[in-house]
Amino acid sequence: MSQSIVINGKTYPIDVDEDMPLLWFLRDHLALTGTKYGCGSGLCGACTVHVNGQAVRSCVTPIKTLRNQKITTIEGLSNNGDHPLQKAWLENKVPQCGYCQAGQIMNAASLLAENPMPSDDEIETAMQGNICRCGTYQRIKKAISDAAITLKKEA
Amino acid sequence: MNTNKISRRNFLKNTSIAAGGLFVSVVIPASPLVEKGIIEAKASDTSLNAFIHIADNGDTTIYCGRCEMGQGISTALPAAVADEMEADWQRVKVKQGDADEKYGPQGTGGSASIRIMYQPMREAGAKAKAMLIAAAAKVWKTSPENCIAQSHFVINQLNQQKLGYGELASIAANMPIPEQVTLKNKSEFNYIGKNLPRHDQSEVVVGKRIYGVDVKIPNLKYAAIIHCPVLGGKLKSLDKSEALKRKGVLAVVEIPRFDVPFGSIGGVAVVATNTWIAQQAAKQLKIAWDLGKNANYDTQEYKKQLVNNVEHAGVVTAERGNIKQAFNEAKHIVKATYTGGHLSHAPIEPNASVVWVQPHRCEVWASTQSPVDIQNVLGQYLKRDPKEIIVHVAMAGGAFGRKYKCDYVHEAAVISEKTGFPIQLIWSREEDMRTGYYHSINAQHIEASMDEQGNVTGWLHRAAFPSISTLFNPSLVRPTARNLDDINNHLFGIENFRCESGEAKAHTRIGWYRAVYAIFYGFAFGTFADELAHKANKDTFTFLNQIFDNNHNLQQQSDVQRAKKVLATVAESSAWFDRDKLPQGQGIGLAVHYSFQSFVAMAVHVEVKGDDIRVLNVDCAIDCGQVLNTDGATAQMEGAVVMGMSLALSTEITFREGAVVNSNFHNYPVLRINAMPNVNVHIVHSDFSPTGLGEPGVAPFAPALSNAVYAASKKRYRDLPFKPLAV
Numbered sequence: 001m002s003q004s005i006v007i008n009g010k011t012y013p014i015d016v017d018e019d020m021p022l023l024w025f026l027r028d029h030l031a032l033t034g035t036k037y038g039c040g041s042g043l044c045g046a047c048t049v050h051v052n053g054q055a056v057r058s059c060v061t062p063i064k065t066l067r068n069q070k071i072t073t074i075e076g077l078s079n080n081g082d083h084p085l086q087k088a089w090l091e092n093k094v095p096q097c098g099y100c101q102a103g104q105i106m107n108a109a110s111l112l113a114e115n116p117m118p119s120d121d122e123i124e125t126a127m128q129g130n131i132c133r134c135g136t137y138q139r140i141k142k143a144i145s146d147a148a149i150t151l152k153k154e155a
Numbered sequence: 156m157n158t159n160k161i162s163r164r165n166f167l168k169n170t171s172i173a174a175g176g177l178f179v180s181v182v183i184p185a186s187p188l189v190e191k192g193i194i195e196a197k198a199s200d201t202s203l204n205a206f207i208h209i210a211d212n213g214d215t216t217i218y219c220g221r222c223e224m225g226q227g228i229s230t231a232l233p234a235a236v237a238d239e240m241e242a243d244w245q246r247v248k249v250k251q252g253d254a255d256e257k258y259g260p261q262g263t264g265g266s267a268s269i270r271i272m273y274q275p276m277r278e279a280g281a282k283a284k285a286m287l288i289a290a291a292a293k294v295w296k297t298s299p300e301n302c303i304a305q306s307h308f309v310i311n312q313l314n315q316q317k318l319g320y321g322e323l324a325s326i327a328a329n330m331p332i333p334e335q336v337t338l339k340n341k342s343e344f345n346y347i348g349k350n351l352p353r354h355d356q357s358e359v360v361v362g363k364r365i366y367g368v369d370v371k372i373p374n375l376k377y378a379a380i381i382h383c384p385v386l387g388g389k390l391k392s393l394d395k396s397e398a399l400k401r402k403g404v405l406a407v408v409e410i411p412r413f414d415v416p417f418g419s420i421g422g423v424a425v426v427a428t429n430t431w432i433a434q435q436a437a438k439q440l441k442i443a444w445d446l447g448k449n450a451n452y453d454t455q456e457y458k459k460q461l462v463n464n465v466e467h468a469g470v471v472t473a474e475r476g477n478i479k480q481a482f483n484e485a486k487h488i489v490k491a492t493y494t495g496g497h498l499s500h501a502p503i504e505p506n507a508s509v510v511w512v513q514p515h516r517c518e519v520w521a522s523t524q525s526p527v528d529i530q531n532v533l534g535q536y537l538k539r540d541p542k543e544i545i546v547h548v549a550m551a552g553g554a555f556g557r558k559y560k561c562d563y564v565h566e567a568a569v570i571s572e573k574t575g576f577p578i579q580l581i582w583s584r585e586e587d588m589r590t591g592y593y594h595s596i597n598a599q600h601i602e603a604s605m606d607e608q609g610n611v612t613g614w615l616h617r618a619a620f621p622s623i624s625t626l627f628n629p630s631l632v633r634p635t636a637r638n639l640d641d642i643n644n645h646l647f648g649i650e651n652f653r654c655e656s657g658e659a660k661a662h663t664r665i666g667w668y669r670a671v672y673a674i675f676y677g678f679a680f681g682t683f684a685d686e687l688a689h690k691a692n693k694d695t696f697t698f699l700n701q702i703f704d705n706n707h708n709l710q711q712q713s714d715v716q717r718a719k720k721v722l723a724t725v726a727e728s729s730a731w732f733d734r735d736k737l738p739q740g741q742g743i744g745l746a747v748h749y750s751f752q753s754f755v756a757m758a759v760h761v762e763v764k765g766d767d768i769r770v771l772n773v774d775c776a777i778d779c780g781q782v783l784n785t786d787g788a789t790a791q792m793e794g795a796v797v798m799g800m801s802l803a804l805s806t807e808i809t810f811r812e813g814a815v816v817n818s819n820f821h822n823y824p825v826l827r828i829n830a831m832p833n834v835n836v837h838i839v840h841s842d843f844s845p846t847g848l849g850e851p852g853v854a855p856f857a858p859a860l861s862n863a864v865y866a867a868s869k870k871r872y873r874d875l876p877f878k879p880l881a882v
C-alpha cells in the first residue's frame with residue numbers, strides 16, 4: 001500500500017509514520033526548511049502551508065490526512081519569488097528576522113485567494129493566528145493591501 | 156551611563172593576500188558586556204579585526220562578525236564599509252563570519268554593534284579604498300592625488316582612464332597600509348544614512364534563508380530534550396523503556412547540569428531519526444527529579460517580598476545632596492511602588508543548533524548571539540582549546556538576548572559526544588518557555604519631594620530584582636551598585652538623591668532580555684514623573700521639561716537637550732497639544748527614556764472602554780546620532796513598540812512550586828496583529844557618533860501607555876503587565 005502526497009507539484013511516497021505532522025516530513029525528510037517550527041500546537045502560524053490552496057498549520061496536520069492532496073509550501077508559492085505578496089513584502093521591507101514570514105505570506109496568500117480585497121479588519125482577523133515576535137505587523141498589513149491592489153490591476 | 160570610555164584608537168593591523176584578493180583588517184575596541192560591567196574584561200578582547208575581500212572579477216565580500224538576528228546589522232555595517240571604499244553595493248555580498256577573534260568582539264548585545272564597529276568598519280573601507288587608489292596610481296605611474304575612486308572603479312582624473320576594483324585587487328594587496336585615512340563627509344555618503352534594503356530579504360520571502368534550525372549535514376540525527384524544571388535540581392530516576400521501544404528512536408542521553416553561566420540546566424534527551432519522533436518519545440520518558448533548593452519558588456509570593464523589601468530601607472548604593480532636608484522642606488511628598496514580572500524572550504525560532512563532536516574536531520552550526528561563548532563553554536566541557544571549536548554563525552530567527560546564552564549548543568554537544576552522531580537539537584516551545592533565562596522580576600519604590608512650584612527637590616529610589624550578575628556570581632543577594640547605575644545617572648539628575656538596593660535572591664536563571672533593566676527603570680521613572688505632574692497640577696510635557704531644565708549636572712547638559720528634543724518631537728507630531736479635543740475615553744501619554752546611549756520618546760494614544768485598552772497610535776522619536784539605515788532604524792522602533800506592548804499588557808512568566816507554569820503562546824500571549832497600533836517613527840537627525848537601536852525603543856512604551864490610560868480613565872497601572880493572564 002504505497003501512499004503518496006503531492007508537494008509543490010512533485011509526488012512523494014509517504015514512507016514515514018503516518019501520524020507524523022506534515023511539518024516534520026517537509027523539514028526532516030524532504031529538507032524543505034522554508035516551513036518553520038514555532039510552537040507545534042497551532043498557535044503561531046510559522047508552519048503555515050496550503051492544502052489545495054487553503055492555509056493549514058502543518059505542525060498539527062498528520063500526514064495521513066493528506067494522502068493524494070496537493071500541498072504548496074513557501075518554496076512552491078511562485079516560480080521566481082514573484083507572487084504579488086512576495087513582491088509587496090520586499091517593497092515594504094517587511095521581514096526583520098524573517099522567521100515567521102513564510103507562514104505570514106502563505107496565510108496571506110490563502111486570504112487573498114478567498115477575499116481579493118480584504119478590509120483592514122478582515123486582514124487583522126485572518127492574520128491573527130500568525131505571530132511575529134519581531135513586530136512587523138504594520139508592514140504586513142500594508143503589504144497585503146498593496147498586493148491586493150496589484151492583483152486587482154492584473155485581473 | 157558609563158559606557159563611552161572605550162578607546163577609539165582603531166587602526167589597520169595587517170593585510171594578507173588571499174587567492175587573488177585583498178583582505179583588510181582593523182583593530183576594534185572592547186565588547187559591550189565588558190562596557191556594561193556584565194563580564195570582566197580580558198586582555199584578548201582588544202586585539203581584533205574585520206574583513207573585506209575583493210576577487211579578481213571585482214566581486215566583493217564583506218564579512219560581518221556581529222550576529223544577525225533580524226536587527227539588520229549585517230546590512231548596516233557592511234554598507235558603511237562599502238560606502239567608504241566606494242564599492243558598488245550591487246557587487247557586494249555579505250557573509251556572516253564564523254567565530255574568530257579576527258572579526259573583533261562578536262558577542263552581539265547591549266545595542267553595541269554600531270556603537271563600537273561603525274568607526275573601525277568605515278576605516279577598513281577607507282583604507283581599502285586608499286590601497287586600491289595606490290595600486291591604480293602605480294599602474295598609471297601617476298600620483299594617487301590624481302586618482303579618485305567611484306563605484307567600484309579607480310579613475311585617473313588627468314585622462315579619465317579607469318581600472319576596476321577586480322583588476323586592482325591583487326596589486327592593492329601589496330600596497331602599504333595607510334597609517335591614516337580621511338573618512339567621508341556626511342554629504343558624500345552613498346549608503347550610510349540612506350534607505351538601503353536588507354541584503355537578505357529576497358531569500359526570506361521564498362523560504363531560502365537558512366536559520367540555525369534549518370541546518371542539515373550528512374547523517375544528521377535529531378534530538379529533543381526535557382529539562383529539569385527547577386534550577387539546581389537533578390535527575391532522581393529515569394525509565395526510558397517506553398521511549399526506546401518507539402520506532403526510530405536511537406538513544407536516550409542524560410545531560411547533567413553543567414554549572415557554568417551558559418551550560419545546560421540539566422535534562423534528558425532522546426535521539427531519533429527525525430525531530431517529531433524525538434519529541435514524541437521524549438514525552439514517553441518517565442522522569443523523577445530531585446528538585447533541590449528552589450523547589451518552592453513562587454513568583455506571586457516572591458513579588459510580594461520584593462515589594463516589602465523596597466518599601467523598607469535597603470542598602471544605600473549612591474547618595475548626593477541632602478535628601479533628608481529636601482523631604483523636610485517639601486510642599487508635597489509623593490510615593491509609589493512599581494513592579495514587573497519575569498519575561499521569556501520567546502523568539503519564534505526556538506533554540507536550535509547542529510553539533511558534531513568527533514575525536515579531533517568539533518563543529519557547530521548555531522543561531523547564536525555569541526559564538527565565542529559557545530567556544531568557551533564547549534572548550535570547558537570537552538576539555539579542548541576553545542579556539543579549536545569551529546562555530547558557524549547561522550541567522551537567528553529572533554533572539555532578543557536569549558541566544559547569547561547557548562546552553563542548547565552545549566546540550567547538543569553532550570548528545571553528540573555521547574552518541575557519536577552529528578546532532579540537531581531543537582528545543583520544543585514548551586521547554587523554551589519553561590526552562591529559559593528570564594528577565595528579572597522586579598519591584599521599585601520611589602519617594603519624591605516637590606516644592607510650591609512643582610520643582611522636584613528630592614528623590615529616593617529603591618530597587619529590588621534578582622540580578623543578571625547572579626549568573627556569574629550566584630551568591631549575590633541583591634542588585635549590585637553597578638546594576639543600579641542607570642538610576643543614579645538618570646537624566647532627571649535630581650539634586651538631592653538616594654538610591655538603595657533591596658534584597659532579591661535569584662531562584663531561576665536570570666538573563667538579559669531586549670532592553671534589560673531599562674524596561675523597569677523606564678517604567679518607574681516615566682510613570683512616576685506623570686504621577687508627579689498630576690500632583691503638581693501641571694501637564695506632563697511641561698513638567699518633564701521643568702525637571703530637565705532643573706538638571707544642572709554639567710556632564711549631562713547635551714544629553715538633556717537631546718532628550719528634550721525627542722520629547723518635543725512626539726508631543727508635536729501626536730495629538731498631545733490637542734488632547735482636550737479627544738473624545739471621551741481617549742488619552743495620550745508621554746514618556747522619554749535614555750538607554751544604551753540612545754534617546755527615545757513616545758506618545759501613546761489610547762482608547763479605554765471599561766477594562767479594555769486599545770492602543771490607537773504611537774508616535775516615536777529617536778536620536779541615535781548618525782543613523783546608518785533609516786529603514787532599519789524605523790523597523791527597530793516598530794518592533795520595540797510591539798515588544799513593549801506585549802510586556803506592558805500581557806506577557807509574564809509565572810513560577811509555582813519552583814517551575815514555570817506557562818508553556819506555549821496560549822498562556823504567554825505575545826501581541827498579535829489585531830492589537831497592532833499605527834506607529835509613526837520620527838528620526839531626529841544629529842551629528843553625534845552613532846549609537847544602537849535594538850533595545851532603546853522598548854523602555855518608553857510601557858510608561859507612556861500607563862500615562863495614556865490614566866489620562867483616558869484616571870486608572871493608574873503600576874504593575875507590569877497591566878492585564879496578567881491567570882495561569
Ligand code: FES
Pocket residue numbers: 036037038039040041042043044045046047048057058059060
Ligand atoms: S508551529 Fe505550527 S502553528 Fe506554530
Ligand code: FES
Pocket residue numbers: 095096097098099100101131132133134135136225503552553
Ligand atoms: S520577522 Fe521575526 S518573527 Fe516575524
